[in-house]
Amino acid sequence: MTRFKTLHILNKPPEHARYRLCLSAIGPQDGLLLTENGVLAITQPLAINKERCFALAPDLEARGLLSHVSSDQIASFDDMVDLTALAENVISW
Amino acid sequence: MSTLIIIDQPPYGSWEGREALDMAFSLAAFDQPVSLLFCGAGVNWLRKGQDATTIQQKSVERNLAAAPVFGVEALLADNKACDHYGLTEEDLLDPVSITDFGPELTSRFDHVAFAG
Amino acid sequence: MSNSLPEQTKTPAPAGVFTLVITGAPYSSQAPQTALHFARAALAANKRIDRVFLYGDGVHLASSLSTPPSDELNLSEAWAGFMAENNIPGVACIASALRRGLVNESEMQRHELSAFNLRAPFEIAGLGEWVDSAASESRVLYFHRGS
Numbered sequence: 001m002t003r004f005k006t007l008h009i010l011n012k013p014p015e016h017a018r019y020r021l022c023l024s025a026i027g028p029q030d031g032l033l034l035t036e037n038g039v040l041a042i043t044q045p046l047a048i049n050k051e052r053c054f055a056l057a058p059d060l061e062a063r064g065l066l067s068h069v070s071s072d073q074i075a076s077f078d079d080m081v082d083l084t085a086l087a088e089n090v091i092s093w
Numbered sequence: 094m095s096t097l098i099i100i101d102q103p104p105y106g107s108w109e110g111r112e113a114l115d116m117a118f119s120l121a122a123f124d125q126p127v128s129l130l131f132c133g134a135g136v137n138w139l140r141k142g143q144d145a146t147t148i149q150q151k152s153v154e155r156n157l158a159a160a161p162v163f164g165v166e167a168l169l170a171d172n173k174a175c176d177h178y179g180l181t182e183e184d185l186l187d188p189v190s191i192t193d194f195g196p197e198l199t200s201r202f203d204h205v206a207f208a209g
Numbered sequence: 210m211s212n213s214l215p216e217q218t219k220t221p222a223p224a225g226v227f228t229l230v231i232t233g234a235p236y237s238s239q240a241p242q243t244a245l246h247f248a249r250a251a252l253a254a255n256k257r258i259d260r261v262f263l264y265g266d267g268v269h270l271a272s273s274l275s276t277p278p279s280d281e282l283n284l285s286e287a288w289a290g291f292m293a294e295n296n297i298p299g300v301a302c303i304a305s306a307l308r309r310g311l312v313n314e315s316e317m318q319r320h321e322l323s324a325f326n327l328r329a330p331f332e333i334a335g336l337g338e339w340v341d342s343a344a345s346e347s348r349v350l351y352f353h354r355g356s
Contacts, residue, residue: 012356037355
């Protein structure tokens with residue numbers, strides 16, 4: 001798992017004000033983990049490199065979106081533990 | 094360990110901002126460095142001349158004005174959000190400084206949190 | 210002991226201890242479920258959880274009275290069971306809890322209320338518990354509502 005400067009955990013849908021706030025706070029060495037309603041973001045154009053953007057598998061699956069994401073972007077809860085443990089900082093939006 | 098508490102909810106319509114203030118004041122009470130950032134609709138906390146008596150709530154204007162005395166290091170307001178809500182420097186409570194929201198700002202803190 | 214490693218080559222050790230702060234209420238947000246899945250995965254990865262702190266609407270998770278239909282997961286019960294099994298302290302913020310009608314026996318007596326409804330092993334305490342985690346080496350993770 002990658003070691004990010006800040007890991008941003010986003011659980012809001014694209015229409016939420018905090019969704020936009022989160023995207024405007026992502027720096028060049030940061031990662032983005034989409035959870036809950038946040039996984040809906042993968043249906044939208046996202047200005048973040050795919051190598052730095054992950055989505056939580058059970059939330060994708062629940063919303064019928066698992067097949068919309070490439071396998072290396074899909075994160076399990078075990079991956080979420082690794083990502084949050086390795087990052088220098090974590091922000092939950 | 095420095096903390097930035099972000100308030101992005103407008104005042105009075107929800108309790109989230111109050112609970113964010115409680116977090117900031119608690120850190121300050123335990124001598125932990127903390128700053129408050131108001132962005133989005135949250136900048137409306139900072140407008141002078143609030144009076145919430147008729148809606149039977151406590152105005153937070155006095156609490157915010159006293160934040161530096163309680164040890165809150167900075168009250169920051171996002172520049173774009175202030176523009177959006179027509180807030181100029183003269184409209185804002187005295188201890189507030191205007192800043193630009195982005196990774197440069199959040200990365201200055203070890204811990205960035207919302208109340209809800 | 211070797212001191213030959215220059216400072217800049219050091220990468221910080223991965224976080225070994227987590228504090229989970231839940232601010233989203235059960236049955237109005239997914240936050241308590243996501244937090245529980247995360248907590249189980251963290252323990253499986255040999256991480257420690259030093260505290261679960263309920264804040265704002267998250268305090269409803271500590272209610273002993275929530276009674277979902279029998280074909281739905283009882284989140285309060287699931288969380289209480291998980292904490293008891295793994296010896297993880299759970300704390301509901303006193304100011305958030307009292308405002309929202311979540312009280313333990315001593316608060317019931319102090320405020321002369323007719324009942325108490327805090328589910329064991331949850332306790333009621335101040336924000337100082339959260340400050341304690343925030344000021345420690347623990348990695349504090351927040352689980353907010355998703356809407």
